Amino acid sequence: xxxxxxxxxxxxxxxxxxxxxxxxxxxxxxxxxxxxxxxxxxxxxxxxxxxxxxxxxxxxxxxxxxxxxxxxxxxxxxxxxxxxxxxxxxxxxxxxxxxxxxxxxxxxxxxxxxxxxxxxxxxxxxxxxxxxxxxxxxxxxxxxxxxxxxxxxxxxxxxxxxxxxxxxxxxxxxxxxxxxxxxxxxxxxxxxxxxxxxxxxxxxxxxxxxxxxxxxxxxxxxxxxxxxxxxxxxxxxxxxxxxxxxxxxxxxxxxxxxxxxxxxx
Amino acid sequence: xxxxxxxxxxxxxxxxxxxxxxxxxxxxxxxxxxxxxxxxxxxxxxxxxxxxxxxxxxxxxxxxxxxxxxxxxxxxxxxxxxxxxxxxxxxxxxxxxxxxxxxxxxxxxxxxx
Numbered sequence: 001x002x003x004x005x006x007x008x009x010x011x012x013x014x015x016x017x018x019x020x021x022x023x024x025x026x027x028x029x030x031x032x033x034x035x036x037x038x039x040x041x042x043x044x045x046x047x048x049x050x051x052x053x054x055x056x057x058x059x060x061x062x063x064x065x066x067x068x069x070x071x072x073x074x075x076x077x078x079x080x081x082x083x084x085x086x087x088x089x090x091x092x093x094x095x096x097x098x099x100x101x102x103x104x105x106x107x108x109x110x111x112x113x114x115x116x117x118x119x120x121x122x123x124x125x126x127x128x129x130x131x132x133x134x135x136x137x138x139x140x141x142x143x144x145x146x147x148x149x150x151x152x153x154x155x156x157x158x159x160x161x162x163x164x165x166x167x168x169x170x171x172x173x174x175x176x177x178x179x180x181x182x183x184x185x186x187x188x189x190x191x192x193x194x195x196x197x198x199x200x201x202x203x204x205x206x207x208x209x210x211x212x213x214x215x216x217x218x219x220x221x222x223x224x225x226x227x228x229x230x231x232x233x234x235x236x237x238x239x240x241x242x243x244x245x246x247x248x249x250x251x252x253x254x255x256x257x258x259x260x261x262x263x264x265x
Numbered sequence: 266x267x268x269x270x271x272x273x274x275x276x277x278x279x280x281x282x283x284x285x286x287x288x289x290x291x292x293x294x295x296x297x298x299x300x301x302x303x304x305x306x307x308x309x310x311x312x313x314x315x316x317x318x319x320x321x322x323x324x325x326x327x328x329x330x331x332x333x334x335x336x337x338x339x340x341x342x343x344x345x346x347x348x349x350x351x352x353x354x355x356x357x358x359x360x361x362x363x364x365x366x367x368x369x370x371x372x373x374x375x376x377x378x
Contacts, residue, residue, distance in 0.1 A: 204348050224320065
């Protein structure tokens, strides 16, 4: 196997470099930064767990079998994309529409990955992909807040990687544990209670957290209205049309605003 | 497959969704090379996430099967407002859910809205 730790001084420790390394790599979880990262996430863990619990409940309530809901939880590991994809899967929408919708809901991670790139590019690809897969919204936000700049030395980079792994490790545990519990409990909670609405409230909260500028609010309003007006389109294409329109409108407004600022000098 | 309550199509979609998670979260470090991207596309990217969420949430809050609701007596309106207010107050996802659901459940179960 290709040694994974070759950019690092610890390369000399052959036993470490030969192991099947992911986030439980000893060099990471034995690092003191691992527990600092874990502790930073701890106050968020109840919120993540509640969100995970409701995602588990919502998937089963929407008509998924418990087996499918467990598979979704363990593999897909993306709450908002799961919640967006579930009704489409139950309705039997074409696979490409489901995958495209999930990708669009996940587009915020594409933006995050552009930011995380400079922190992770020194690692081999498989290791980067593991970190990327396991790093959800909250871990990303906390990580770049703790480390505003990528590490310059091998030691700094290892510390950052360990911190990130501890942070998303606890995030993963809270999320997965609560989701599985939600899948188990879903059948004891009557559908008429409408608890699935909690999933929508989660999406609403992430949406609000992204509403950081007036142009983004404009994008949200455009997209919401277009999604309803285009609701009659087949294959849930209203979502794709809504996103495209919102991006177009916001980019035009941005250009208009900068043109006006330019005229004003 | 039947005993598990699933079928190959669904499992295929779940596998596809897993790939989507990996690809989206690792998008800009999938390749070892740098990814030149036109400026407008980079700027456009920052509007897509909130647009995607809004496209999913708005029909779920303001419509019945795609038709705008014609009454204000709908628990979802009050729950979403309470949730958004709670979020902007404390910037906390858990509080958003708790506030939203504690408005939603009494109105929905108690008054049948």
